[in-house]
Amino acid sequence: MALSHDEVLAGLAEIVNEETGIDTDSVKLEKSFTNDLDIDSISMMTIVVNAEEKFSVKIPDEEVKNLLTVGDAVNFITSAQG
Amino acid sequence: MSHAKLNQYETVPFSRIYSLGASRGDLVVTNDDIAGPIDSSDEWIRQRTGIITRRRASTEQSLMDMAVDASKEAIAGAGISPSEIGAVIFSTISHPYQTPSAATLLAELIGANPAPAFDISAACAGYCYGIAQADALVRSGVAKYVLVVGGEKLSDFIDPTDRSISFLLADGAGAAIVGPSDEAGISPTVWGSDGSHWSSVSMTSSLLDFRDGEASWPTIRQDGLTVFKWAVWEMVKVAKEALDVAGIQAEDLSALVTHQANIRIIDELVKQLKLPESVAVARDIVNTGNTSAASVPLAMHQLLKDGTVQPGGLALQIGFGAGLAFAAQVVVLP
Numbered sequence: 001m002a003l004s005h006d007e008v009l010a011g012l013a014e015i016v017n018e019e020t021g022i023d024t025d026s027v028k029l030e031k032s033f034t035n036d037l038d039i040d041s042i043s044m045m046t047i048v049v050n051a052e053e054k055f056s057v058k059i060p061d062e063e064v065k066n067l068l069t070v071g072d073a074v075n076f077i078t079s080a081q082g
Numbered sequence: 083m084s085h086a087k088l089n090q091y092e093t094v095p096f097s098r099i100y101s102l103g104a105s106r107g108d109l110v111v112t113n114d115d116i117a118g119p120i121d122s123s124d125e126w127i128r129q130r131t132g133i134i135t136r137r138r139a140s141t142e143q144s145l146m147d148m149a150v151d152a153s154k155e156a157i158a159g160a161g162i163s164p165s166e167i168g169a170v171i172f173s174t175i176s177h178p179y180q181t182p183s184a185a186t187l188l189a190e191l192i193g194a195n196p197a198p199a200f201d202i203s204a205a206c207a208g209y210c211y212g213i214a215q216a217d218a219l220v221r222s223g224v225a226k227y228v229l230v231v232g233g234e235k236l237s238d239f240i241d242p243t244d245r246s247i248s249f250l251l252a253d254g255a256g257a258a259i260v261g262p263s264d265e266a267g268i269s270p271t272v273w274g275s276d277g278s279h280w281s282s283v284s285m286t287s288s289l290l291d292f293r294d295g296e297a298s299w300p301t302i303r304q305d306g307l308t309v310f311k312w313a314v315w316e317m318v319k320v321a322k323e324a325l326d327v328a329g330i331q332a333e334d335l336s337a338l339v340t341h342q343a344n345i346r347i348i349d350e351l352v353k354q355l356k357l358p359e360s361v362a363v364a365r366d367i368v369n370t371g372n373t374s375a376a377s378v379p380l381a382m383h384q385l386l387k388d389g390t391v392q393p394g395g396l397a398l399q400i401g402f403g404a405g406l407a408f409a410a411q412v413v414v415l416p
Contacts, residue, residue: 040129040130041306042130042307042310042346045307045310045311046314046350049311049315061308061311
């Protein structure tokens with residue numbers, strides 16, 4: 001069953017926390033992965049793979065560069081769940 | 083129709099690695115030395131790659147010089163005569179001649195002439211490919227002792243302004259002597275390729291384009307994130323399968339020796355494999371950089387040299403890179 005927008009955000013925040021140690025409360029929709037959360041491209045790819053597993057979605061490599069904010073990622077994952 | 087009875091090779095049951103040899107580029111190149119053309123910094127390079135220094139060869143030190151030095155150390159360590167070597171396998175992507183092979187010259191220079199000698203091109207998986215072939219040659223009875231060398235002078239094929247891989251690359255050669263054994267010393271190899279990602283790590287152009295003036299000197303480049311993803315999550319599966327076919331558990335290992343591509347790949351592999359802390363993890367990339375086919379034997383040699391691991395322990399070695407190509411096997415440390 002597809003998860004809600006808020007459930008995806010909460011799940012993604014856990015993944016970001018696991019990879020970077022950033023507090024889950026800091027992972028908000030408007031936050032930029034690079035500028036606000038200071039997540040580099042390699043950590044971003046780790047987050048992407050963990051999100052693919054957790055949410056059972058496929059995030060193409062070429063799509064990753066378009067996921068600038070937490071909101072972008074939540075929207076993509078929510079849509080990709082079908 | 084009947085025919086005269088043929089002889090075939092008599093097989094031997096087991097093989098092992100007898101010894102290793104190592105040679106690194108004669109120059110110690112710091113991050114500050116190379117950061118300028120890529121608009122980077124020591125801190126950025128350390129954080130993204132783990133590299134503090136990389137070893138590169140001066141113009142006076144050739145790929146063959148390093149291969150000869152590493153080979154001589156391995157031959158001496160094995161306690162054999164070079165004339166006893168039954169095959170020379172040289173894994174390299176940076177031998178600057180299309181033909182003849184680097185291996186035949188190496189065989190001549192170390193006194194192994196007229197041993198059969200050939201190069202293999204499997205990039206960062208090349209040494210582990212070579213060990214697989216050496217194991218097969220020894221156990222099938224084709225050769226008693228096989229010299230396997232992984233050697234590169236990658237600095238001849240880098241672009242100082244390339245931010246994808248050039249700043250990681252380094253020069254060196256690692257060598258191993260494989261021979262017959264009373265007990266199993268090299269597990270079955272889990273190896274393969276994925277040509278659907280052929281261009282993920284590749285040259286910027288072909289030699290034909292360079293000849294025709296359509297491209298500059300070909301250098302190595304990569305799609306870093308695609309390769310990172312493959313190198314971690316696909317290689318985790320390969321590593322687990324290698325342990326499985328070897329018939330051992332992760333806690334039976336003394337060491338994990340991966341291709342030294344990037345400290346972030348190594349750390350993530352360790353995390354995904356859930357390795358016990360008792361397993362030493364090779365991080366030779368910190369001081370040596372990424373030497374492609376040489377990185378696994380150089381890293382294993384260093385662990386043994388500094389006493390981190392002892393001969394007789396088990397090490398999972400895994401090479402992965404351009405092709406894409408990969409190979410993993412568990413070996414008894416020499």
